[in-house]
Amino acid sequence: MELILWIGFYFLTFYAFLPALISRIFGFRVFMRGQSANEVSLTFDDGPDPVYTPKLLDLLKRYGAKATFFVVGENAEKNPDLIARIHKEGHIIGIHNYVHHTNWFMRPRTVKRQIHRTSDVIKRITGARPMYYRPPWGIVNVFDYANLGYLQIVLWTSLFGDWRKRVGADKLYKRMRQKLKPGQVFLLHDCGITFGADRDAPAHTISALERILDDGRDMGYRFVGIDEMIAITEEAKNGKNGRRKAARRTSMNRSDSATEISHSIGPLKKAIVSLWMLWEKIFHVLFRLHPVGDGKFFNYRIRRYSGPPIDLRGEQTLRSGDHIMEIHFENKMLFDLGMNSKSTLQIGIRIIREMERALPNMARELATALNGEKVKALYGVSMIHRGSESLGYQNFDLPRGLFSWMTNVYLRILMRVIHPAGNQRVRDKGDSMNPRMLLMTRDILLTWADESRVKRRPDRARKSVETQEVAAAEFEEGTIGKLV
Structure with a gap:
């Protein structure tokens, strides 16, 4: 029995638990927070939904906001017109697996097959393959880092429990308003048919989001796709790295004879x-x-x-x-x-x-x-x-x-x-x-x-x-x- 516990412990630790925790806490091989002066990224999971996704697109169009949609492959296959509209209106389309199953309990080959299948669906509709991937519940396994090197894994800075109907539009707005800052990556949902979600919860999401878009406009914020947020962040990091290198060279010149006992780690x-x-x-x-x-x-x-x-x-x-x-x-x-x-x-x-x-x-x-x-x-x-x-x-x-x-x-x-x-x-x-x-x-x-x-x-x-x-x-x- 103890051997079984050991095997299970090692498996969950190295295959699933460690990669997920490393990604979530330290952002290893994932993007989850931007560095920007005025930009915010809205991302939506689980769609497209024939009822709520069109309403969401109408709202975004009215405010001139861009967003990122991480779509479930089987939903995209059932609603090709919505995928085409998302693409035509300048939003970013990412992959959220073909079915909404966690990567912890799927073999690496199964995860890869699901992603390829969803990518094929989107390519047939839009003519372009997605470049971004968000695993369901944000859970990666150790092989995702190697197998999905051609995709940028995107997590989030803030989520709000908007898949539950009982949260309500008012409480949801207050949660979102508290987190409304430059560089934020909001996780929201435009579909409520996945396990644990409420079918009509997206109605509250859209209602709260309208007030957030109003507030953001008054504050001078821009709502951008994840591609633009990543580009802005990379530019900001490159500028900081240049300044850090210059400061490091100065410091080394001042104490080039000193030897540190405590070793630094990355x-x-x-x-x-x-x-x-x-x-x-x-x-x-x-x-x-x-x-x-x-x-x-x-x-x-x-x-x-x-x-x-x-x-x-x-x-x-x-x-x-x-x-x-x-x-x-x-x-x-x-x-x-x-x-x-x-x-x-x-x-x-x-x-x-x-x-x-x-x-x-x-x-x-x-x-x-x-x-x-x-x-x-x-x-x-x-x-x-x-x-x-x-x-x-x-x-x-x-x-x-x-x-x-x-x-x-x-x-x-x-x-x-x-x-x-x-x-x-x-x-x-x-x-x-x-x-x-x-x-x-x-x-x-x-x-x-x-x-x-x-x-x-x-x-x-x-x-x-x-x-x-x-x-x-x-x-x-x-x-x-x-x-x-």
């Missing part, structure tokens, strides 16, 4: 780190992790081992069903460690030191933890292979299978995130980076229990120094520690 890495921290919180709840000591570096859980028999020291054998104490590294501290270290050597030494400091607390946890008396071994998975023996660990190859593959992928992503030169390390030495199981028998772990209260034995101190040096050298070889 928007994509920030997105990955934020999602990584969120993922850890969810993981802690799902698998009921407990802190080791103050919990700043390590957490643990006690579970049953499931895998092939492993021969341990002292003629002991770990078998499937035996209890283990599984150790997990705290992601935030690991990231801070990577970002605030001068070199990979410093990171490697610090990781070994923190492990050594944590072992006495891990040993004492066995006395109070539920099923602690049944634990046969301390267990973790790490990319630090050498040096761990001096602390009392044995290391073993991970059994081949799905877990091994997923762990390898995860640790490579981790390497790219926290290592100052992680991308280059993975490219150059990826073949030699393989996670291994680290196991310490219960008897050896318990010898650490009084480590903080008695004087360290000379042999233990000597081994500690050797451990740090060996592990640091190993780290320089291109590996990084992460217990999962």
